[in-house]
Amino acid sequence: MRSTHWKRGFSFIGIATLAILLGLNGRHAAAQTGNGLAGVIRLSDRSLCYYNNPFFGKRVFPLIEYTDIHNSSSSSAASQLGLYEVPFTTNIGDRIRVTCEGLVVEHTLDQADIDSERFDIVLANRRPLVAPLVARLGGQAVKGVPAGATVTISLAASDPDSDPLHYSWGATNGTATNINAPQATWTLPNSRGLHFLYVLVSDGRGGYVEQQLALSTDGGVVPLFSTFIPLSRVAGQPAALAQPLLSTIAPSDHTPASDHFLMFSALQRYDLAPFAGLGGPLDNRASACAYYRDIGAVGGCTPEGVPTGVQLTFAQWKQSWGFGSSTSEAAAIYANLADLNLQRDMHMLSATRPRPGGGNGTDVASYVCNAPNPAADTTLSNARLGNNLVACVAFEYSAGADPVTHAPYNGGQPFTKFLTFGPDGHLLLSVNLDGRGEKFVPGACVACHGGSQYAGKYGIDGTPTPALNAQFLPYDLDNYRFSTLVGFRRQEQEAQLRALNLLVLATNPNTATVELINGWYPTPTSTHQGDFVPAGWQAHADLYNAVIKPDCRMCHVALDPSITFSAYSDFASYNYYIASRVCGAESIQRYKYAMPNARQTFDRFWNSVGSPPGVNAPAALLQFLLAENTLDALGNPVTSCALPGWLP
Numbered sequence: 001m002r003s004t005h006w007k008r009g010f011s012f013i014g015i016a017t018l019a020i021l022l023g024l025n026g027r028h029a030a031a032q033t034g035n036g037l038a039g040v041i042r043l044s045d046r047s048l049c050y051y052n053n054p055f056f057g058k059r060v061f062p063l064i065e066y067t068d069i070h071n072s073s074s075s076s077a078a079s080q081l082g083l084y085e086v087p088f089t090t091n092i093g094d095r096i097r098v099t100c101e102g103l104v105v106e107h108t109l110d111q112a113d114i115d116s117e118r119f120d121i122v123l124a125n126r127r128p129l130v131a132p133l134v135a136r137l138g139g140q141a142v143k144g145v146p147a148g149a150t151v152t153i154s155l156a157a158s159d160p161d162s163d164p165l166h167y168s169w170g171a172t173n174g175t176a177t178n179i180n181a182p183q184a185t186w187t188l189p190n191s192r193g194l195h196f197l198y199v200l201v202s203d204g205r206g207g208y209v210e211q212q213l214a215l216s217t218d219g220g221v222v223p224l225f226s227t228f229i230p231l232s233r234v235a236g237q238p239a240a241l242a243q244p245l246l247s248t249i250a251p252s253d254h255t256p257a258s259d260h261f262l263m264f265s266a267l268q269r270y271d272l273a274p275f276a277g278l279g280g281p282l283d284n285r286a287s288a289c290a291y292y293r294d295i296g297a298v299g300g301c302t303p304e305g306v307p308t309g310v311q312l313t314f315a316q317w318k319q320s321w322g323f324g325s326s327t328s329e330a331a332a333i334y335a336n337l338a339d340l341n342l343q344r345d346m347h348m349l350s351a352t353r354p355r356p357g358g359g360n361g362t363d364v365a366s367y368v369c370n371a372p373n374p375a376a377d378t379t380l381s382n383a384r385l386g387n388n389l390v391a392c393v394a395f396e397y398s399a400g401a402d403p404v405t406h407a408p409y410n411g412g413q414p415f416t417k418f419l420t421f422g423p424d425g426h427l428l429l430s431v432n433l434d435g436r437g438e439k440f441v442p443g444a445c446v447a448c449h450g451g452s453q454y455a456g457k458y459g460i461d462g463t464p465t466p467a468l469n470a471q472f473l474p475y476d477l478d479n480y481r482f483s484t485l486v487g488f489r490r491q492e493q494e495a496q497l498r499a500l501n502l503l504v505l506a507t508n509p510n511t512a513t514v515e516l517i518n519g520w521y522p523t524p525t526s527t528h529q530g531d532f533v534p535a536g537w538q539a540h541a542d543l544y545n546a547v548i549k550p551d552c553r554m555c556h557v558a559l560d561p562s563i564t565f566s567a568y569s570d571f572a573s574y575n576y577y578i579a580s581r582v583c584g585a586e587s588i589q590r591y592k593y594a595m596p597n598a599r600q601t602f603d604r605f606w607n608s609v610g611s612p613p614g615v616n617a618p619a620a621l622l623q624f625l626l627a628e629n630t631l632d633a634l635g636n637p638v639t640s641c642a643l644p645g646w647l648p
Contacts, residue, residue: 037086039119041078041098045126045160048082049100049206054284055430055438056168056200060208062123065097080260090114098123100206127207128165131156133199134224135186135215144222145215148190153213155182155199163203171197172430172438173422192218193423194372194388196432210437218387251606251643252599261599262439262447283440287458288429291442294466295417296403297427305429314367314392314421321365322351330499333383333488335373338479338554339448340433341600342370342390343383346475348503356401356408363398363414364507366472366500370433373481380483391431393445394419395472397507410467416507417466418445434599446470447597448555471558472507474517475500478530479554494527512557512564536567543568546620551596551605575628582621583641593643606643618642 041062042048051060062078069091078084086096090109098105103123113119134141135151145151153176159165169178173195176186186197197213216222252261283291285305292298292307299309323329329349336344348366355361369392371382382388396417401408409415418441420428430438439447446454451468458464475497482490501517509517512534519532537544548565556565565571571578581594582605596602608617622641630638 035090036088037084037090037096037113037119039084039121040082041084041100041121041123042082043100043123043125043127043206047127047207048080049103049123050078050080050082051202051206051208052080052282053200053210053437054282054440055170055198056210057284058200058208060101060206062206063099065099067095067097069093096121100125101204103205123206124161125163125203125205125207126160128157128159128163128201128203128209130201130209130211133197133211133213135197135213137221140221141224142221143215143224144219145188145217146220147192147217148188149217150185150187151215153184153186153197153199155201155211157182157201157209159203159207161203161205163205163207166202166204168200168202169198171195172428172432173424186215188215188217189424191424192386192389194218194390195423196438198437212432212435212437216388250603252602260594261436261597261602262434262444283443283457285429285440288440288442290464291458291466292419292427292429293403294464295400295419297419307427307429311427312419313427314394314425317394317419317421318367321349323347323349323365323367326351328503330496330503332475332493332496332500333380334477334480334482334493335380335383336479337373337481337600338476338550338604339598339600340370341373342433343373343377343380344371345369345383345386346500348500350503350506353398355399355412356406357412361399361414362506363396364472364503365394365396365398366503367392367394378484380481380485380488384483384485384488389423390433391423391428392421393431394421397472400466409465414508415467416449416470416472418442418449418470420444436599442466442468442470448558449473450555450558450560452560471509471513472504473554473558474504474509474513474520476530476554477528479550497528510558510561510564512561512566515566516553516557534566536569540568543620543624546615547605547617547624550615551601551617554601555597572624572628575625575630576632578621579625579630579632579638579641583618583625583638584643 041064049060049062051058061080062082062084063075064078064084064086065073065075066086067073076084092109092111092114094109096107096109098121100123103125105121105123134154135145136142136154137145137149137151142151155167157165167180167182169176169184171186173193174186174188176197177184184199188195194214194216197215199211201209201211286301286303287305289298289301289305289307293301297312298307299311301307318324326349328351329347331345331347333343333345336342346366346368348364350362350364352360353363369383369386370390371388372390373382397414398417399408399410399412399414400417420431420441422428430440431444432438433444442451442454442458443456446468449470449472451470453465454468477490477497480490482488482493486492498521501520505514505517515534516532519534520528520530522529533541533544537548548571552565556563562570563574584593596605605617608615618641625638625641632638
């Protein structure tokens with residue numbers, strides 16, 4: 001966005017105000033026609049008329065209707081970044097109409113409009129102001145309660161434009177009242193764990209604020225303000241999402257959308273609909289339930305996505321694979337600082353199991369139980385003791401068949417499957433692993449584990465099949481923090497972590513993963529050699545260690561072979577896309593800051609907290625873009641890689 005602008009305001013039929021921000025540089029010569037319009041649609045508080053959250057069943061975005069002087073009309077939608085395009089010739093007298101829920105703006109183009117390099121539309125509305133949720137038990141503010149307790153939830157909210165506010169409540173565990181009011185009650189489940197409650201506050205005019213609260217049921221009453229180790233923000237401590245009342249504390253706070261992180265390939269999702277800008281549809285309750293049904297985890301589903309019939313539990317799943325009794329089982333406890341910043345209790349084994357077409361084969365299964373990772377918890381007590389459990393995610397590399405027709409999937413060959421279990425051991429359709437609310441399976445898993453046979457929502461491409469071509473991820477010890485307790489330190493878990501990586505090799509991984517694991521363990525007895533650099537990166541090891549290793553490799557290694565970035569030449573061939581999706585280096589485009597697609601990794605990249613320490617990752621990436629003479633969509637050289645804020 002240019003630093004110098006002038007603004008003209010328009011008001012129409014008492015509905016709203018349209019502000020046009022016109023760049024002073026690069027102006028076209030005056031003419032009766034222009035080369036199209038492009039810009040950003042936003043609210044007057046600089047937030048976006050955009051909200052997409054399947055958990056609440058909400059999808060709100062601006063609609064643009066364009067009518068030329070001959071009364072020929074077309075319509076399109078702005079992207080999740082508020083970006084829109086009118087990609088054809090514009091004329092004086094053409095009309096543009098923007099609708100954002102109950103908010104409507106109309107404007108007739110004049111000479112200055114069609115001459116402008118950029119045409120931004122500001123809608124006269126501001127989001128509600130919402131304070132953090134507070135749970136009370138017996139009048140006392142709490143962050144921990146006994147299992148089965150009922151708490152009252154209070155919410156302080158107001159609207160700066162005096163619009164009436166609407167409230168929706170929901171919880172993944174326990175029972176919450178869902179009434180259109182700023183208070184609710186929540187009965188926690190009769191099991192240990194860390195449980196989440198959500199509220200969505202809206203003004204009916206495009207202003208949405210989502211708030212969440214996490215309560216632990218691991219013990220008795222824990223007052224909200226105490227010396228108890230605070231919950232990690234990543235795991236969903238009481239903190240607002242896109243909160244006007246809270247100060248920004250991390251780069252990801254510039255990206256308030258609930259569907260930005262941990263969503264299926266931000267690059268491919270947007271590319272599915274390059275002009276519509278909304279990307280493909282997202283997984284929801286119905287598609288998540290259908291996925292579980294097709295892998296045999298639930299007996300059936302209602303049209304709304306409620307599982308029916310027999311439903312697999314975590315205990316049953318572990319028993320069916322022999323966890324706890326198999327001699328092939330490997331296990332480790334660590335905190336993964338690179339992707340989700342969660343403490344993890346990881347287990348993995350192989351087993352001989354029947355194939356659908358007859359005979360047996362070697363299959364692999366793993367599960368990881370996730371908990372918050374407070375920096376003060378140096379012994380990783382959450383993972384060791386099973387405290388504050390968020391969810392256990394299970395993976396299978398096994399064959400499968402359609403539960404109705406019994407026809408084998410994937411030609412009868414094994415493939416990777418995902419299951420998510422809550423703290424009480426029951427299946428979860430969605431999970432909150434990054435503090436940005438609920439993400440539904442399988443999309444929340446495919447975002448990093450890959451899935452070339454997946455297009456953003458399970459089952460949308462003809463006959464659904466759970467064989468998504470997803471991958472197991474290798475275990476990168478340099479991304480982990482280990483306990484300070486003897487027996488749980490890195491050196492004491494090296495052998496188990498090596499065994500975990502060798503089990504990954506039994507899941508038919510792609511070439512990039514095989515090269516990485518073999519490079520980490522060059523001999524039968526070697527420990528993890530984290531300084532390994534693939535052959536294709538030997539001449540550019542500095543860039544690899546500064547950017548690829550800490551910020552890209554953990555997910556890209558499992559993606560389609562064309563984007564594993566296993567060699568410099570592959571990475572360089574995507575220089576334009578890297579500039580736009582990582583650095584936002586285009587004047588008007590739809591992919592700003594889409595990568596890294598994990599919130600923790602995104603923050604590490606922009607804060608340059610990675611391996612090696614002290615590296616300025618954005619600066620290193622910019623040097624690469626300059627060396628490759630990278631151009632933006634307008635043909636201009638890319639000269640910056642910075643995070644000035646969420647809005648262009």
